[in-house]
Amino acid sequence: LTPVLNSKLPQTAAAAAPSFNGCRFSEADCLALNSLTLDGHLSFRHTSLGAEDFGRMISHPPAAILYPRSVADIAAVVRVVHGSKSSITVAAKGPGHSVNGQGQAPNGIVIEMAALKGIRVNALDNYVDATGGELWVNVLEASLEEGLSPRSFTDYLYLSIGGTLSNGGISGQSFRHGPQISNVLQLEVVTGTGQIKVCSARRNSDLYFAVLGGLGQFGIITKARIILQPAPQKVRWIRALYSDFEAFTRDQLFLISQRSNQSSSASFDYVEGFVVHNSLHSQLEWKSALFQSESIVNTSLIPPYSASPVLYYIELTKNYDVTESKESVDEKVMDLLAPLSYISSFLYSTDVTYYDFLDRVHKTEMALKARGEWDVPHPWINVMIPQSKIVEFDNYVFRQLLRTGITGPVLCYPHNKEKWDSRTSAVVPEEEVFYVVALLQSALPDSGPSLMTLMKRNEMILDYCETLGCKQYLPRYTELSDWERHFGDGWTKFLTNKIRFDPQGILAPGQNIFPRGG
Numbered sequence: 001l002t003p004v005l006n007s008k009l010p011q012t013a014a015a016a017a018p019s020f021n022g023c024r025f026s027e028a029d030c031l032a033l034n035s036l037t038l039d040g041h042l043s044f045r046h047t048s049l050g051a052e053d054f055g056r057m058i059s060h061p062p063a064a065i066l067y068p069r070s071v072a073d074i075a076a077v078v079r080v081v082h083g084s085k086s087s088i089t090v091a092a093k094g095p096g097h098s099v100n101g102q103g104q105a106p107n108g109i110v111i112e113m114a115a116l117k118g119i120r121v122n123a124l125d126n127y128v129d130a131t132g133g134e135l136w137v138n139v140l141e142a143s144l145e146e147g148l149s150p151r152s153f154t155d156y157l158y159l160s161i162g163g164t165l166s167n168g169g170i171s172g173q174s175f176r177h178g179p180q181i182s183n184v185l186q187l188e189v190v191t192g193t194g195q196i197k198v199c200s201a202r203r204n205s206d207l208y209f210a211v212l213g214g215l216g217q218f219g220i221i222t223k224a225r226i227i228l229q230p231a232p233q234k235v236r237w238i239r240a241l242y243s244d245f246e247a248f249t250r251d252q253l254f255l256i257s258q259r260s261n262q263s264s265s266a267s268f269d270y271v272e273g274f275v276v277h278n279s280l281h282s283q284l285e286w287k288s289a290l291f292q293s294e295s296i297v298n299t300s301l302i303p304p305y306s307a308s309p310v311l312y313y314i315e316l317t318k319n320y321d322v323t324e325s326k327e328s329v330d331e332k333v334m335d336l337l338a339p340l341s342y343i344s345s346f347l348y349s350t351d352v353t354y355y356d357f358l359d360r361v362h363k364t365e366m367a368l369k370a371r372g373e374w375d376v377p378h379p380w381i382n383v384m385i386p387q388s389k390i391v392e393f394d395n396y397v398f399r400q401l402l403r404t405g406i407t408g409p410v411l412c413y414p415h416n417k418e419k420w421d422s423r424t425s426a427v428v429p430e431e432e433v434f435y436v437v438a439l440l441q442s443a444l445p446d447s448g449p450s451l452m453t454l455m456k457r458n459e460m461i462l463d464y465c466e467t468l469g470c471k472q473y474l475p476r477y478t479e480l481s482d483w484e485r486h487f488g489d490g491w492t493k494f495l496t497n498k499i500r501f502d503p504q505g506i507l508a509p510g511q512n513i514f515p516r517g518g
């Protein structure tokens with residue numbers, strides 16, 4: 001298998017077969033696929049459904065969609081594709097929240113992982129088994145019924161287990177528990193040769209670590225065993241404002257260093273950070289940023305734009321149970337906030353249920369959908385920046401390039417590298433602490449910069465990031481040399497794993513790393 005990119009052109013299907021249910025693969029492939037006895041079904045119609053993703057920038061329809069009802073269905077189809085003489089590829093697809101077509105299989109087969117359902121909570125041993133297409137929100141709900149919860153989340157819960165475990169899965173809990181890939185006990189995987197394998201750190205460990213953070217390259221995650229812990233009932237949700245970036249990052253670093261005692265009240269349970277443009281002069285925007293539904297924010301206390309074109313806030317939570325008195329929660333939180341140097345007149349908090357906090361982005365989704373601003377192009381970029389370079393990044397990117405604002409949230413928060421298992425395929429920067437900066441922008445049809453303008457600015461930022469030793473999270477590259485640089489010392493292992501677990505290069509073609517090598 002030679003790693004050559006197939007990035008620019010979608011692969012073409014082999015000459016159309018006479019008529020096999022609408023199948024457009026070669027006659028031999030159509031015969032093989034149509035003769036499978038499946039629990040679910042393969043559809044050769046309405047395949048544009050397999051070309052949709054959140055990014056709305058890339059759309060290459062597959063020639064077929066598999067709706068599996070069993071792991072055997074997935075393995076059977078993968079075996080046919082593996083044995084095919086033509087260039088068919090296969091992509092497992094969750095709800096399609098990629099932004100650059102990563103879950104697509106141009107003229108190949110998309111596996112609609114949501115069709116294979118199943119969640120089983122083991123309350124005795126504190127874990128949950130969930131199929132790869134299940135959404136985190138469903139896993140959370142099933143776990144909460146037993147008073148339990150996963151430890152590490154993403155900000156948005158309508159993502160699939162297989163999709164986030166193929167990347168990392170990060171949020172404000174990662175500083176303590178690591179990304180979601182650090183919280184998995186066992187996987188069931190269909191490899192690129194169609195074998196069904198159960199793997200863990202002890203059993204088939206090469207496959208297990210390759211698949212975690214492996215961008216879908218080594219196998220299809222059909223089931224994952226995820227660690228659970230007792231769930232709290234309530235959350236004190238806090239935002240603290242800063243105009244000084246150094247104070248903001250100093251406090252964040254202090255907060256993520258308070259991680260050693262996992263069960264104690266000695267630290268916050270979630271730590272993130274946001275960058276906001278200092279033009280939020282409307283009461284409405286401040287109210288939503290700082291939870292002020294009722295009272296009026298005194299905007300005269302906000303530092304002027306001339307002092308700082310951007311402002312920052314740290315977002316924190318402290319978990320508690322309903323039995324705990326308000327005074328006790330207040331006291332704990334004030335103790336934890338005492339060492340921080342936010343602008344004291346801009347500290348806001350609210351109390352919500354644990355579930356409502358974790359499901360917070362869904363509410364934004366509903367609001368954006370109602371305004372027609374959800375189903376728009378999303379030229380998002382996510383970069384991991386070494387801690388020593390974050391001030392430099394702030395000066396150039398936040399305070400210069402983005403000084404006129406951005407149409408979407410900007411996240412900026414630190415991670416402890418020691419919480420990332422270096423045996424997985426995930427790539428992080430060299431330093432012990434790195435920042436994740438997410439520019440989650442939308443290209444709105446009637447206002448703001450055009451998609452082209454945003455994409456050009458993204459390229460500038462990504463080029464600049466390369467000079468700082470950053471790594472892309474949810475990476476997007478079109479040249480092999482870029483992938484090699486991205487993986488650095490890990491490239492040889494990545495390539496070796498590919499040859500071992502997906503020798504024909506059939507899996508996750510939308511990542512644009514390897515071509516179909518059949």
Ligand code: FAD
Binds near residue numbers: 160167170508510511
């Ligand atoms: P898809 O987009 O369907 O797939 C992504 C990749 O994984 C593809 O290459 C696909 O082939 C592969 N894949 C999918 N399922 C499987 C499987 N079962 N086995 C093997 N490979 C598979 N990420 C974070 O880490 N933290 C966040 O807080 C966060 N918030 C987000 C909020 C929103 C609104 C959106 C749109 C995305 C967010 N993401 C976040 C990014 C998200 O983790 C990625 O988009 C990820 O790919 C999961 O999306 P998905 O489940 O829809 O997978």
